[in-house]
Amino acid sequence: MGVKNIIKKELSRVFTDKKLVISLFILPGVLIMVIYSIMGGLISKLEEDIDTHIPIVYIQNAPEDFKHTIDSIEYIGEIDYLSSSDSTEPVKDGILKGDIDLLVVFDEGFKQTIQDYSQPGDLIPEVRTFYNPSEEYSVAARGEFLSSVLNTYQQNLLVERIDNIELLQVFNIDIDPDKSIIVDESKASGKFLAMLLPFLMNIMLFQGAMGLGMDSITGEKERGTLASMLLSPIKRSEIVLGKLISLGILTGLSAVIYTVSVAIGLQNLSGGMGDIGSIKFTPVQMVQLFVLLIFLVYIYVSMVSLVAVYARTQKEAGTYVTPLYILVMLGSIMTMFSPGGSKETMHYAIPIYNGTITIQDLLVGELTMANFGITIGSLALLAFLITTCITKAFNSERVMFNA
Amino acid sequence: MIEIKELTKIYKLTKKQMMERKTKKNMMKAVDNISLIASPGEIYGLLGPNGAGKTTALRCIATLLKPTQGSITVGGYDTVKESKNVRKKIGFLTNEIKLDPQFSPKYMLNFFGKLHGLDDETIEKRREELFEYFEIKGFENKKIDELSSGMKQKASIAVSLVHDPEIVIFDEPTTGLDIVTARNVTDYLKLLRDKGKTVIISTHIMTEAEKLCDRIGIIIKGNLVLEGSLDEIIKETNSNDLEDAFFELYKIHNKEGA
Numbered sequence: 001m002g003v004k005n006i007i008k009k010e011l012s013r014v015f016t017d018k019k020l021v022i023s024l025f026i027l028p029g030v031l032i033m034v035i036y037s038i039m040g041g042l043i044s045k046l047e048e049d050i051d052t053h054i055p056i057v058y059i060q061n062a063p064e065d066f067k068h069t070i071d072s073i074e075y076i077g078e079i080d081y082l083s084s085s086d087s088t089e090p091v092k093d094g095i096l097k098g099d100i101d102l103l104v105v106f107d108e109g110f111k112q113t114i115q116d117y118s119q120p121g122d123l124i125p126e127v128r129t130f131y132n133p134s135e136e137y138s139v140a141a142r143g144e145f146l147s148s149v150l151n152t153y154q155q156n157l158l159v160e161r162i163d164n165i166e167l168l169q170v171f172n173i174d175i176d177p178d179k180s181i182i183v184d185e186s187k188a189s190g191k192f193l194a195m196l197l198p199f200l201m202n203i204m205l206f207q208g209a210m211g212l213g214m215d216s217i218t219g220e221k222e223r224g225t226l227a228s229m230l231l232s233p234i235k236r237s238e239i240v241l242g243k244l245i246s247l248g249i250l251t252g253l254s255a256v257i258y259t260v261s262v263a264i265g266l267q268n269l270s271g272g273m274g275d276i277g278s279i280k281f282t283p284v285q286m287v288q289l290f291v292l293l294i295f296l297v298y299i300y301v302s303m304v305s306l307v308a309v310y311a312r313t314q315k316e317a318g319t320y321v322t323p324l325y326i327l328v329m330l331g332s333i334m335t336m337f338s339p340g341g342s343k344e345t346m347h348y349a350i351p352i353y354n355g356t357i358t359i360q361d362l363l364v365g366e367l368t369m370a371n372f373g374i375t376i377g378s379l380a381l382l383a384f385l386i387t388t389c390i391t392k393a394f395n396s397e398r399v400m401f402n403a
Numbered sequence: 404m405i406e407i408k409e410l411t412k413i414y415k416l417t418k419k420q421m422m423e424r425k426t427k428k429n430m431m432k433a434v435d436n437i438s439l440i441a442s443p444g445e446i447y448g449l450l451g452p453n454g455a456g457k458t459t460a461l462r463c464i465a466t467l468l469k470p471t472q473g474s475i476t477v478g479g480y481d482t483v484k485e486s487k488n489v490r491k492k493i494g495f496l497t498n499e500i501k502l503d504p505q506f507s508p509k510y511m512l513n514f515f516g517k518l519h520g521l522d523d524e525t526i527e528k529r530r531e532e533l534f535e536y537f538e539i540k541g542f543e544n545k546k547i548d549e550l551s552s553g554m555k556q557k558a559s560i561a562v563s564l565v566h567d568p569e570i571v572i573f574d575e576p577t578t579g580l581d582i583v584t585a586r587n588v589t590d591y592l593k594l595l596r597d598k599g600k601t602v603i604i605s606t607h608i609m610t611e612a613e614k615l616c617d618r619i620g621i622i623i624k625g626n627l628v629l630e631g632s633l634d635e636i637i638k639e640t641n642s643n644d645l646e647d648a649f650f651e652l653y654k655i656h657n658k659e660g661a
Contacts, residue, residue: 005517013505224501228562231465231500232518233490397468398415 002234006242007249010216014250024211025254029261036265046136054078055141056099058091061106069153077141084108088130095132101141103130104150114157198359200262201255201293202332202352206300208254210321212247213304218317221309227400236394240305240387247301252293281362288372289362295379296355300328302386309393312402332356348374351382404601405441405464405570409473410434412459433459435625436473441603441618443569446596448616449605450649456625457605458497461574464603465495478569491519494568496560496576504548508539508558511547512565519566526565533561536591553584560588571595573604577611589615609646621649623656 014020059066060082070079082088094100105128107113113125127150132138159165174180220226229239281289303324311317331353343361348354354375361367393399412434421429434456441447449457462468464475466486475482478492502511509530516526534540537557547555556579564571573592577585592615596602606612612619613633620630629636629652633645640648 001520002518005514009503009506009514012510013503017505220503223504224499225503227467227500228502228515229518230467231490231493231495232515233487233520234518235487401462401467 002232002238003242003245006229006239007246010243010246011249014212024208024250025257028254029257032258033261033265036262038265040266050136050140053137053140055101055137055144056080057102057104057141057145058082058088058100059104059106060084060086060088061108061110062104063106063111065111065156066106066153069156070149073148073152075145075149077145092130095130095135095138098132098135098138101131101135101138102145104128104145105130114161117161197259197363198356199332201259201359202296202328202356204258205251205255205293205297206304206325206328208251208258209247209297209300209304210325212250212254213301214308214311214314214317214321216243216247217305217308218311218314221400222313230394230400237387237391240391240394244298244301244305244387244390247305248294248297251301252297255293255297285362285365285367288367289359291376292355292358292362292372295376295383298383299351299355299379299386302383302390306386306390306393309390310399328352343371345371345374349378351378354378404443404476404478405439405447405603406476407437407439407460407464407473408475410437410460410463410470410475411472412456412463412468413471432625434463437622437625437627438473439620439627439630441601443601444596444599445617446592446602446604446615448612448619449603449622450607450609450612450616450619450645451605451622452607452653455622457607457622458574460622461495461497461572461603461605465493465572466490467495491566492568493570493572494563494566495572495574496563497574498578500559502547502555502559502562505546507544507546508534508550508561509543511558511562515562516565521566529565529567533564537561537587553580556580557584557587560591568600570601571603573602575605575607577606577608585611609644609649613645619645621652623653626656628652628656 014024055077057077058080061084062081067081082091088103088105091100091103095103107125107127110125110127113123116122117124129142129146131142155165158168162168217226230236304321307320307324308317311320334353334356343357347357348371358367358372358375361371411432414431414433416424416426416429416431421427424431437456437460439447449460451457459468463470464477464482466482466489469483477489480488480492482489502508506514512530512533513526516529521529530543534543537560539554539558539561542550542554547558550558556576560573560576571592576588576592580588589611592602592604596617604616616633618630618632619636620627621636622628629639629648631639636645636648637643640651642648642651
């Protein structure tokens with residue numbers, strides 16, 4: 001009875017306050033959406049830009065038949081030919097500055113050296129490429145030039161030397177590479193989101209819990225409104241539960257809004273990588289995700305509340321909560337640089353971190369029931385411990401009344 | 404009925420508090436071995452200067468603080484062992500405990516009525532009565548934040564009395580109120596007394612104690628130095644009025660151990 005009334009009051013406190021609704025839910029949602037759609041748009045534009053960019057390539061000592069190869073494969077690029085007497089320094093300078101994408105230098109007498117080859121140990125000429133790995137255009141230009149132009153040219157020369165090139169081939173690998181790719185579409189796009197989403201969800205859940213929890217507990221303590229509740233004939237644990245559950249509902253709601261905003265914002269990303277709709281969940285997975293999120297929300301809310309209940313002022317609470325925030329960040333960031341699945345069972349017993357890896361496993365479809373169970377078990381234990389601590393604090397006159 | 408037996412309350416001081424108080428002792432005795440009885444149908448007043456221990460004593464009665472030594476029973480229930488039952492029976496008002504400024508007096512009254520386990524009908528009836536008496540009706544739906552301090556205090560009083568408590572504990576109930584509202588409040592306390600409720604208040608206003616309280620306990624530096632009706636106190640101290648009596652006692656007891 002007490003719990004229900006407190007939840008009702010806490011929720012109406014937020015939802016009857018237009019300013020609070022805007023600052024908690026609407027504004028962050030819109031901001032996140034805008035930020036991510038700008039980010040997604042920029043990434044797509046960058047990829048598109050590299051694809052359409054016409055590479056600027058300088059070639060020194062190009063053999064006559066090399067030019068034919070370039071023409072015959074219809075290589076798209078702005079090519080300038082240099083003779084052996086031209087200096088390559090200005091070109092290298094241009095590559096460094098990013099004005100020029102690639103310099104290809106054939107050894108002098110390249111063709112002659114090849115033709116003179118007769119037995120092992122004879123000189124083999126070299127083609128050197130100069131490029132700038134920090135320039136996207138340059139990297140792309142070199143890759144394209146190696147695979148399409150130089151490769152073809154090398155094949156042509158081989159044919160000239162030994163009529164039957166198949167003698168060298170022995171076997172083929174993937175004549176039709178497209179057919180070789182066996183991929184679960186939802187898993188592939190899941191991989192990308194599995195990197196980003198657990199991190200985002202964790203951070204957003206915690207952030208929501210942070211603002212709300214500090215106001216609802218330390219704020220009420222400061223304003224003297226919490227004490228009025230302590231005077232009513234209900235158990236302290238009922239007040240704690242009422243507070244935590246209502247905070248959980250609000251935090252969960254804000255996390256849903258934030259995540260949906262990210263999803264909408266990321267839809268601009270090319271290749272469907274940001275398409276959250278491409279992740280397919282089985283009903284079991286959906287239930288798992290739901291249960292996990294409920295536990296995570298409760299843990300974060302109670303962590304913040306524990307800190308908030310000991311703080312005398314909201315400012316103090318802000319200071320105390322920062323290390324927790326960093327802890328949650330750390331736990332979430334770790335998943336960004338590790339692939340989903342195949343973790344040691346032990347990892348699933350580490351609270352907070354297990355939340356992120358479980359979300360990650362879910363997104364790539366590799367969560368086992370055992371690991372899920374361990375995660376929920378350890379989170380439930382932590383939730384119980386923290387709730388007990390908070391109730392103890394509510395019973396302490398020193399904490400509540402500074403006495 | 405409130406029965407306090409040898410109540411002592413000691414606060415542990417933090418280093419910061421020790422510095423602020425310029426003391427090397429890490430303990431502070433806020434209330435020192437007080438015993439008193441407040442009976443139904445009377446208004447008992449704790450009179451004393453700021454920091455004498457009045458609020459601490461009242462908070463112990465209201466179950467918010469636990470006695471370091473001694474015990475308190477309220478309506479037959481022990482404040483430590485049966486605190487929930489005690490809270491059912493009391494209405495407690497103090498300056499530091501406030502109503503959520505974002506809600507209206509009506510909402511708060513309903514909320515606390517429900518926490519006290521009252522049904523909607525009873526709450527409605529109580530609201531009619533209390534809001535009528537304290538003239539809250541005109542602003543019952545306004546946010547508490549938007550009310551004047553007098554209105555806020557009246558709303559707090561009404562909310563603290565929603566469950567028609569047997570025992571009323573008011574900590575400086577008229578502080579910050581204008582003369583009309585203060586009179587309104589003290590009149591209501593008399594009304595409660597006449598209904599047979601046990602009323603205990605704290606005050607440092609002599610006239611309030613004189614006019615309102617049936618019995619007065621003078622508390623100085625945590626000690627209950629004298630207790631009795633106004634006449635008894637004046638007679639005991641051989642003075643003309645309560646103020647003289649108080650200063651007579653203050654001179655004696657403030658020196659001791661200072």
